[in-house]
Amino acid sequence: MGKLLQEVLTMLAYIVRRVLLMIPTLIITSILIFIIIQLPPGDFATSLQADVASSGGGQDAAMLENIRHRYGLDQPLPIQYLRWIAGFPRGDFGYSLEWNAPVWDLIADRLGFTILLSGLALVFMWFVSVPIGVYSATHKYSLGDNALTFLGFLGLSVPDFMLGLIYLVGATLLLNMSAGGMFSSAMEKAPWSLAKVLDMLNHLWAPLLIMGAAGTAELIRIMRGNLLDVLGEQYITTARAKGLRERVVINKYAVRVAINPLISVLGMQIPKMISSSIIIGVVLSIPTVGPLFLRALTTQDMYLAGALLMFMTVLLLIGNLLADIALAWVDPRIRYQ
């Protein structure tokens, strides 16, 4: 019992250390993001001013004054940054001028959906790549292994937006379905029902597959390589010599060890998932943060773009944190260092 308690305590100490290390990174990234969103010439108040001039003042003028005051646009940049970042802990992430709404109201749903989609894609990757990797390694150079390796290289090479376009064209031509979006047009306005959920699932499997394609290919290759390395170890020969069944040797002895490095690789997939969810969101017009981010960038709606970039960075850091914790959990050497 005492041993277990000690284990838990070391684990907690590791997590605390890891979280504390994140704070300086967060501060620096937030400063960099603020600089990036200030890069385009002219701030949003000037563009709003143009709007105000064309619409003839009134309510907009008051709002402009309000915004100027709230974000300290007349103040020097460091003060502006402090005001911007000070809002974050209070849940004030800035104000979108394009949409005329607080940033959080615009992104909350989309952020949740992006996390859901990326998470599902990661789960998909894991469950597909481990068995295939094991099959490839245990059937080295067989027809199936070669075919899977080729497929893997293909998955690595075709850009995700290309896969999205091919899927859209293919679905329209062959399946004659309205691919893209979250629902088919008939279901869009309908209240939630089983049919609507099924319709949504029917629209979601393709984005998941496309987002997971490159990562799955990479994970299969790594799993195959790891398992091949482990299968060459002497303790595997010993296990076989003892007369253990091949299934037990592979699943309980080899795979258990070969799977460890895959956790950190899965962690490395998180930034790619965030990037991919943006592009896929744009191509397949599904409500990830992607389309909103792209629009915010092109219309120079900089508080919205900055908040989104900040959230994506935080998402990435949290993802890496979780991957590190998972790795420390399965591999005690890491938490004791």
Next chain:
Amino acid sequence: MKDLDRQYEELRALYEQRGEEEDTTAKRLLAAEESRFASSQWRVIWHKFIRNRAAIIGGAVILLFYLGAVFADFISPYDLETRMVQYAYMPPQRVHFFASGMFRPFVYGITSARDSVTLKKVYKENISEKIPVRFLVQGHPYKLFGLVPMNVHLFGVKESGVFLLGTDGQGRDMFSRTILGSQISLSIGLIGVFLSLIIGAILGVASGYFGGWADQVIQRLIEVVRSFPSIPLWMALTAALPNHWSPLKVYFTISVILSLIGWTWLARQLRGKVLSLREEDFVMAAQLAGASHTWIIFRHLIPATLSHIIVIGTLAMPSMILAESALSFLGLGLRPPLTSWGVLLQEAQNIQTLVVYPWLLIPGIFVAVSILAFNFLGDGLRDAADPYTL
């Protein structure tokens, strides 16, 4: 009894002969082994590399692509902006190579009509009219390598047109545009990789060699850069480029932006490598001989890690090409008149158009093939440069 004796003699002779043969084989193998151990590092790498068929094919494809890019003006029958509105949205044309048993490539003449129901323009081959495809024909003038004024093109037709990959909505030849687009797609990645190799090599080697606070600062910097998701960061940076910049300026800025994240990977790898090299005798010998840090880094450490640098550079190319095409596809990267594969795909983004004119996706195949080839080549180089295998 005699029979047995004879058989025994025969067997013995055979056995001795075999023995001699085996002896020479063994000697030859030994000599080969010795020459392999005595050969230089680059020779070993080369020998391992040419045994890898996938890597050779990948390398050949890349060579072909880059040759195509260098001679793009010569290869493409039309200019980037040659518009032949009468042939808008024409599907890829079939080239027939043999006429009456002889090698005489030709295309059929094209007649166009409007579909009475959809009002869509449809093209038909006019079988009675054979238009010969000539080689080394005179066409629009261009400057080879931007220097030599020429007007000879690899192939072309006198009348009508030849469109190997079809045309786009403005009647521009997709083959010419794809080949000319490869110039930008393939070079922007090369420049991006080159820049990130320079930054990564210098910072990575310095980080490993000096250690201490320099190492700390560089490692924290890498951590910060890597905590950004790459595509969103690239998007934000490219979106900040002013509209009025010249195409050349945009091109170079984007390659710089692409290299901003790529260098961290190389720096991490080289740091580890240099950390172990630092303890080697040859570095200490150089230090004792009074060599400066700069000398040791540039004369000893960077050459010692060069194979690593090349491998990582090759493996970084796919992500550069991917990033450029993704950014241009989103409309944030390069803009016309700069034409890259990503820009071509951006023009094809409209799904209604794509369903009717699917050949507009062909530049994407070029993206995929170049990435595939670079992956094969990079994997082959990595295995070849690994000193622990023979």
